[in-house]
Amino acid sequence: MEIFNGTQQALANRIKSDSTISNWKDWQWQLKNSIRTIGQFEKLTGIRFPAKEKEKLNETLEKFPLSITPYYASLISKDNYKNDPVFRQSFANVHELTVLDNELKDPLSEESDSPVEGITHRYPDRVLFHVSNICAMYCRHCTRKRKVGDIDFVPSKEQLRKGIDYIKNTPQVRDVLLSGGDPLMLPDSQIDWLLSELTAIPHVEIVRIGTRMPVVLPYRITDELVSILKKYQPLWINTHFNHPREITASAKEALRRLADGGFPLGNQTVLLADVNDCPRIMKKLVHKLVANRVRPYYLYQCDLSEGLSHFRTPIGKGIEIMESLIGHTTGFAVPTYVIDAPGGGGKIPVMPNYIISWSTNKVVLRNYEGVITTYKEPDHYDNKFCDRNCASCNLELNLEESDEIQSLGIEKLLSDDNDSISLIPEDNERYNRREE
Structure with missing residues (x-):
């Protein structure tokens, strides 16, 4: 019991x-x-x-x-x-009441990049679809503090339809990120309907869901919800753990259900002063994430939203943490440290410097231990000048899926998708007589 x-x-x-x-x-x-x-x-x-x-x-x-x-x-x-x-x-x-001159209601200019209600179209081939302003918990460091908690914005199907129609009419969109608020605050039936509409659009290749439910309300990840989500593969799910103590037995169970459901799981951590601004804490967090089949995806520098100055660290703290991870732990346990550029410039990766110097023939590098080494550039490399005339290019530009290699020999006889019952050597005299 x-x-x-x-x-x-x-x-x-x-x-x-x-x-x-x-x-x-x-x-x-x-x-x-x-x-x-x-x-x-x-x-x-x-x-x-x-x-x-x-x-x-x-x-x-x-x-x-x-x-x-x-x-x-x-x-x-x-x-x-x-x-x-x-x-x-x-x-x-109380520090949330301190709003500095450089802090903004909409620091990432999402409203400016919103062609229709609910859509932010910043990058060429993907859009962010705001499907709810309500969250299970209101994170004090939220970049959308201007919106989250707006109880008047629980979108109807008619409101969501505007975003769906925009995606349908914009063929360059191959990737749709459902965000909010928290998309999993929607009822199961509305999630089912929304995913069915989006995945039916021919040019939409993947759908992603950004949710903090496994962190703040892991019981939302029910068997019924997972059964609905499984109908719409490929579906990627990113969650938002910031500290190892958040990965409880209940959180692990929620992550297990999602991972067993076949969804690739990622995690987006925000670097927060007096919460996780410590290499030891961050290393423990990424280790616990990968142990639960979640790949650390981004480490975010805290945004310039109103009232968040007490949460922000210098960028140097983030670099210090990255130095403690790169080379010191499993490669896929290392997130990409990014600054989401104020004004809507998008995510900018920020990394320690590993190139010390560079000449025509050599690159001088250092590793995570401080060992300095050189990499010899090739003596002969024909730099390809691209004149955008693809018809004359010698690269393989047929980018469609290749046919599977046909089975040969005994493999062919063993194959369940081939009706052959025998292998006939070329120039077999008996079979040549039959043909005659």
């Missing part, structure tokens, strides 16, 4: 005295009982704030609302909550 751990039991009983493990693991029960006020937070967690601090915190919530699932709140270390990474990411901070 499944039981609560002590913290979950106490928190659930404060919500309702007869709460059961079935209630706790019901994602809709979790949403219904989300913590939205400071009073609720104090009552359910037992953490108390001084009166003056509470006044400032209430001012913060007037501008940036609060929403924490009971599950995520149960992860907070009550004895050291002010330094707890879960608390820092989920609970309001």
Whole structure:
């Protein structure tokens, strides 16, 4: 029989005295009982704030609302909550009221790159499709703080249809990223409908979902949801773990269901001051991710959104963390460190420098240990001048899928997709007589 751990039991009983493990693991029960006020937070967690601090915190919530699932709140270390990474990411901070001159409501200019409602078309062959402004939890570091929590924007099919029609009428779009808010806040039936519409568009090759559900509400990843998603392969799923403590037994179960469902899983971590700005923390995080079949995808420099100055680190801290990963752990456990350029310039990779110098014939390099070495350039390389006349190019430009190599010899006889029953050597005298 499944039981609560002590913290979950106490928190659930404060919500309702007869709460059961079935209630706790019901994602809709979790949403219904989300913590939205400071009073609720104090009552359910037992953490108390001084009166003056509470006044400032209430001012913060007037501008940036609060929403924490009971599950995520149960992860907070009550004895050291002010330094707890879960608390820092989920609970309001008076520093959010400090808005610097260079901080923006829309730092990535998503509105400027929005040809129709719900679509951001920044890169040539892919679009971001905002399908909800609601999240299971409102992350305090969210780049879309201007939108998240807008209860008036839960899109209808008619609103979503505008984005679908834009994608249909824009044939260069081969990749659609569903984002929000959190796309998995939509009902199963609406997710099913949306994916069926998008995957029916001939030029859409892949669909991606960006979600934080495995982190803040892992019970949303139900068998029923996975069955729906499995109908629409290839489907890629990116989640958003920022600290090793978020990878709990429940989070692991959610990731297992998704991985077993056949979805490639990635993770996008935001570099946050006093949360994960430490090489030791980040290495542990990426190791726990790959152990659960999640590939670290991006490490984001915190954006210039309003009220996030207390979360931002110098870029040098990110470089330091990358130096601690590259060469020191498995290659596919190393994310790409990026800055999402203010003004809508897109993601810019930022990496340590490994090229020390460069001449006509040699490149001088250094490795992760500081060993300096050289790479000899080829003596003869005919630089290809491309005049865009593909018809005269000697490269293989037939880019369609190749036919499978036909089976030969004994392999041919063993093959289930071939009707041959015998191999006849060339110039077999008996068969030549038959032909005569």
